[in-house]
Amino acid sequence: MWKRVCVFLVALVVLSCTARVVATDVTSIHSAESVSKTAICIHFHYPEGWHAGDPLPQKDVQMIQKAKDLNAKYIRFDIWWKDIEPQKDQFNENAIAYYRAIINKIHQEGMDAIVVLGSSGGFPNWVRNLLVSKSGTIEAKINGKTVKIPRGEVEVNETMKLAKESKIPVRNLYVVNGKAIIQAQVTQGFLLEAKQYAAKIAQEYWYLLVYYQLGNELNHPTDPIDWYDDHEYIKALHDGLDEYEIYYKTIVNGFADWSEWDYWLEYWLDRAGSCIDIIAIDHYPGTWSDQPYNHWNELDTLFNIADQHGKQAAVMETGFSTYSDLVGHGEDEQRNFINSALPAIRQKAQRHYLAFVTWYELVDEPWQSPVTVEWYFGICRDNLLPKLGYNDLKYQFSLFGG
Known part of the structure; x- marks a missing residue:
């Protein structure tokens, strides 16, 4: 309790001298949420050799400005665990300063941030020994096809072959020594470390952030954490935030292009509902799903x-x-998708409140995944030149108005 009292007293000082004021009147916040807030995903990569006080890389600044030009109100990005704590209990202060500089720049441009904590593609290598591998296979269904996926320590080449054959996104694979860790059992040691990582994030950035996403697409069959342990992971991240945060909201998302995604959302809510404020989906009709663009x-x-x-x-x-x-x-065709999918989302959001609509992603990232499909989701090419649908996305975002 004394920590939270001290943090609150510090907050009074900090908030009096910062341009960003964190609202504490929940009623007034909800009354202002009449339309969906627009967000766009950017992958910021901590540049090795960057030190606290250095200017941000030019491309990072340009990407933030592009997001603003597109009428995004929020930028969603990962704060990678492996950047913050590359070795157990050894925190990278330069990486912490880098992400703080990113958030501050987002605020300077009149936007806010949604940070993703504990995405499996950002696990540090040292947590591998805190996960217990299981053998065998699991079955998952996508586009009406049942796919058998090996679990345990799986050779990356085997995983990539399966991903290409079955159209499975694998960007968030947790790979250690050439092997993907798939559907492993968590230990209490792992959950404790995850809690401490989240607590460190809250300790460093609590006065800059409101929205935290806990994990990413935890129902994905190639996730390193066993499906039936995901709720424990959600709790660990939430409890870490709670050590330092005062007012915040948590988001948990499921990948809706796999069958039974709704079962897993219910499963998490039944077991960790007090740790979740916003429940969300990721849906890619036309790319990962064979459905029409306006199928929502x-x-x-x-x-x-x-x-x-x-x-x-x-x-x-x-x-x-x-x-x-x-x-x-x-x-x-991306432009056609924008002008079909986003109006369909907006129509449904007019009948039921939708907290966020988030575009994935701002910039192409070739070579960041072994699966070519995953390289080209950007509305800009990797050199930041806009694609054909750029102005269409800008217009569609303006219609949400959030």
């Missing part, structure tokens, strides 16, 4: 789940990959 019945299901549990709902990722003109995935 998943939102109706999400709204029902959110209402039953007294939560808000959000779309934390949607987008379209421009990986090949030859198979209907060029820039012109």
